[in-house]
Amino acid sequence: MNSNYIQPRTRQELSQALGQMTENSRIIAGGTDLMASDHGRDSSTDLYISLFCLGDMAEIYREDGWVRIGAGAVHDAIEKNPIIQENFRALSMACSKVGSQQIRNKGTIGGNLVNASPAGDMLPCVCLFLGEVEILRADDTTYRMPARDFILGAGKTALKPKEALYAVWLPIQEGRSSTFVKLGSRKEVTIAQISMAVSWEKGEYFQKIEGYLGAVDTRPIYLEEMNHILSGRAVGREEREELVSSLRERIRVIRENRKRPPKLKITEAEQLYKERAVRSVVYDAIDQMEGES
Ligand SMILES: Cc1cc2nc3c(=O)[nH]c(=O)nc-3n(C[C@H](O)[C@H](O)[C@H](O)COP(=O)(O)OP(=O)(O)OC[C@H]3O[C@@H](n4cnc5c(N)ncnc54)[C@H](O)[C@@H]3O)c2cc1C
Numbered sequence: 069m070n071s072n073y074i075q076p077r078t079r080q081e082l083s084q085a086l087g088q089m090t091e092n093s094r095i096i097a098g099g100t101d102l103m104a105s106d107h108g109r110d111s112s113t114d115l116y117i118s119l120f121c122l123g124d125m126a127e128i129y130r131e132d133g134w135v136r137i138g139a140g141a142v143h144d145a146i147e148k149n150p151i152i153q154e155n156f157r158a159l160s161m162a163c164s165k166v167g168s169q170q171i172r173n174k175g176t177i178g179g180n181l182v183n184a185s186p187a188g189d190m191l192p193c194v195c196l197f198l199g200e201v202e203i204l205r206a207d208d209t210t211y212r213m214p215a216r217d218f219i220l221g222a223g224k225t226a227l228k229p230k231e232a233l234y235a236v237w238l239p240i241q242e243g244r245s246s247t248f249v250k251l252g253s254r255k256e257v258t259i260a261q262i263s264m265a266v267s268w269e270k271g272e273y274f275q276k277i278e279g280y281l282g283a284v285d286t287r288p289i290y291l292e293e294m295n296h297i298l299s300g301r302a303v304g305r306e307e308r309e310e311l312v313s314s315l316r317e318r319i320r321v322i323r324e325n326r327k328r329p330p331k332l333k334i335t336e337a338e339q340l341y342k343e344r345a346v347r348s349v350v351y352d353a354i355d356q357m358e359g360e361s
Pocket of ligand 1: 094095096097098099100101102103104119139140165166167168171174175176177178179180181182183187188189190227231232233234259260
């Protein structure tokens with residue numbers, strides 16, 4: 069089948085294009101995931117909608133106590149944006165660690181979220197910052213929902229047919245700092261084996277700590293124990309080891325409850341590796357938190 073290709077230049081043109089989509093149509097942003105997947109080579113694709121010429125979809129700006137990141141903003145632009153660096157350091161750090169420079173130049177935050185890979189580095193960050201996603205419909209209206217509800221599982225989101233992810237909104241929380249740690253198998257182009265995004269209130273000790281663990285389950289895991297174990301005290305070896313034990317136990321339970329073989333064929337040995345390796349993630353994260361405070 070010959071595929072049609074539409075390159076909308078305005079939001080209205082994009083809405084009209086969404087109205088033409090069938091179940092065999094694909095949206096393409098940077099193409100770094102799509103073109104490497106079966107969908108990118110699928111001859112039954114009847115329509116590609118490219119987001120490349122939508123300037124508004126790449127913009128990042130402040131509005132009413134929120135920062136709006138267009139779904140088409142690429143990792144490199146998000147990493148270097150001063151508003152992101154000032155308010156959402158963990159997100160800037162995560163973007164700086166995505167793939168190679170080529171991938172960071174083309175890959176978008178929207179593609180990362182819609183792809184919903186458990187190893188996606190944007191997922192724990194957007195959840196950490198209580199982000200909301202703005203979704204565009206074919207009738208040119210939009211609606212918002214919490215990012216935590218948008219990510220349903222590995223490769224699954226709440227996006228409905230004839231909809232596009234239009235922007236990500238993050239509320240600005242004054243007086244907080246954040247960091248991001250990623251453990252992978254290589255220094256460059258590393259897919260996360262474990263990632264951790266943490267934010268806390270600045271002060272003499274860490275306070276009101278929020279944390280998410282990425283890449284160990286199908287969705288980012290909220291770490292309620294972080295605040296309990298680390299906040300309001302000097303953090304020494306005992307607290308670090310208590311957190312390590314808690315996270316090891318969580319990863320063990322996930323491994324043992326996995327009902328079907330994971331899509332990425334993660335082996336038993338790799339899962340056991342995660343239980344051990346989480347220790348260095350915890351130590352790195354706390355070292356970085358101490359360096360920031
Ligand atoms: C070598 C390599 C290394 C990588 N390393 C990392 C890494 O370290 N960390 C990481 O997190 N990811 C990594 N990735 C994955 C990838 O680069 C990112 O997930 C990227 O952000 C995807 O964005 P994209 O714009 O290229 O998406 P695309 O490939 O264009 O699209 C991905 C999916 O999302 C859909 N889509 C895209 N935008 C929208 C939208 N606005 N609305 C609705 N649907 C949309 C597409 O239809 C498609 O199904 C890597 C990829 C490669 C090839």
